[in-house]
Amino acid sequence: MAAAIALIFFYAPVDQDGLNQKIFYFHVPIAFTAYACFGWGGWKALRHLWKGDEGADLESYVAIHLGVIFGLLTLVTGSIWARFRWGHWWEWKEDQLVLFLVLFLFYCAYFMLRYSLPAGPQRANLSAVYALFGVALIPVSVLAIRLSQRFIHPVAFNEHGTNMAASQFFTFCVALVAMLALAATMYTVELAGKRLDVHLRELREALQ
Amino acid sequence: MTYFSDVGALARKDLLLELRARDTLPAMLLFVVSTLVVFHFVLPSESSDLAATGLLWVALLFTALLGLSRSFAAEREQGVIDGLVLAPSDRSAIWLGKALSILAFLGLAEVIALPAFALFFRPISAALVGGVVLADLGIAAVGTLLAAMATASRARELLLPLLFLPLAIPIVVGGVGASVSGEPGRYLGLLGLYDALFAIICWASFEYVVTE
């Protein structure tokens, strides 16, 4: 856990290809991690609905919460990257950024849904269904955004090179693993905290 | 086969309710025409005609939201949703019946809106109409389920647009793309994909939206 965080600060000095590239090593792993969180949240939502797993609702919620945090970080790092690359803080031409904006809005609505309902099986069910919608939305949005660029920015624009040198690729992988480890840590911690809350509440009620 | 007879009975019920109450559909019609008029004042002179087409889709989307926010009103106000949920019929029939009635309202609103748009702004193409039809399917399917979700919460009028708009983005992309781009086929394909995927998800998950 602490090792993961140390890793992140450890590899950063390894690559000095300019600030632009360095952000990339944060931005993309964070994005991947956000996807992983949303995917995990969706999986837990499915388990809740389909198998009625106890606690799956809580796990789904924590995963999505984390996903939103990482999603926000994706937008922030992406914005910084856009600043270095194009000179302004936002760029609609970047499919990835636009996608995260849409997902960010979607999952914020997830929280609005959750907060507007009292705790109970109904909230769990509705959250789970909406989380599944989110998972389905991801590929459809990717397609939609790509298609939308055709009529919004008709000039073909594809400088996002993915051929990296071996050392860069290695650094990238280390960064990815570190991010995922960080997310897993945060997930476990937050989940434990929430479970503790639930236990406390149950104890309090049993004493009533 | 009883499934479809259930769906038919429920859709008929919704249409009958609207016929008696006459509140949602006239509001939708007035809203969409008013919005189009507002758009005339919103577009500066050098704006392209295409901007107007984009705005048409905004108008359609918000008109749909207006209709959707009323869609479960009867069930909510009188608690009748319990009556429907208790019946031995499949719960997804409630969704499908309601979605079909919303589709009818949207269609009727568009029968007025599209000619109005052609009158005020620019002629409409067959691809645009095709886009509208496919978009309506997606809006009805997803919107009905989300409207049912929103009725469960206290903040229902606020919640429905928040839940719906991110999901409406692919629909808008598909619709506008079909209307303005040189290759509408791709966008109609996107709409078709969206409709199929989300209709299946809605159909399968509606049960969980109305039960504990």
Next chain:
Amino acid sequence: MIHARALEKRYDDKRILRGVTFDVAADGFLLVTGPNGAGKTTLLRLCAGLAAPTRGELDVSVDRGRLGFLGHEPLVYRELTALENLDLYGRLYRVSERRERSGMLLERFGLWDARHARAGSFSRGMLQRLALCRVLLHEPSVLLLDEPYSGLDDEGVKLLDRELAERVTRSAFVVATHEPERLEQFASARLALA
């Protein structure tokens, strides 16, 4: 027909039901009493399947089509007529000869003349009678009734007594009330909620 063991139901942080245990046989009549807020309505909703228990076991061995539920709301559409409402429920519950049955029930509850009137124009008592028609339309084998006499005038009370007397041996009943005296004659078991 219905078996419940240590049922518990919590809404948010409030516990409505706790440790509720009972059995209802196919011809049983469970009378549920208790003050307002004791959880009578919640218990009926659990039996109907409209809510899930937080803890405990609940087994209702009939499927939805054989269950009749009368809640606080009549569960009818105000903009539809009495007959249209019954027709809709008749379809959803796959009632054979639904027109005839609807007509017969409306008549038994004195609503025949109002059959083409919008339910929204009905008085409280008439709505309750219409709700009773709705509940009995599909000949349920389990009847869950929440304060069935509420809103009924003397005439309505007599009609309901007659229906209950006829069905009490053929169906299982769970009836919640805060006037148990009226239903004592039918009760085969009692459950008092705190």
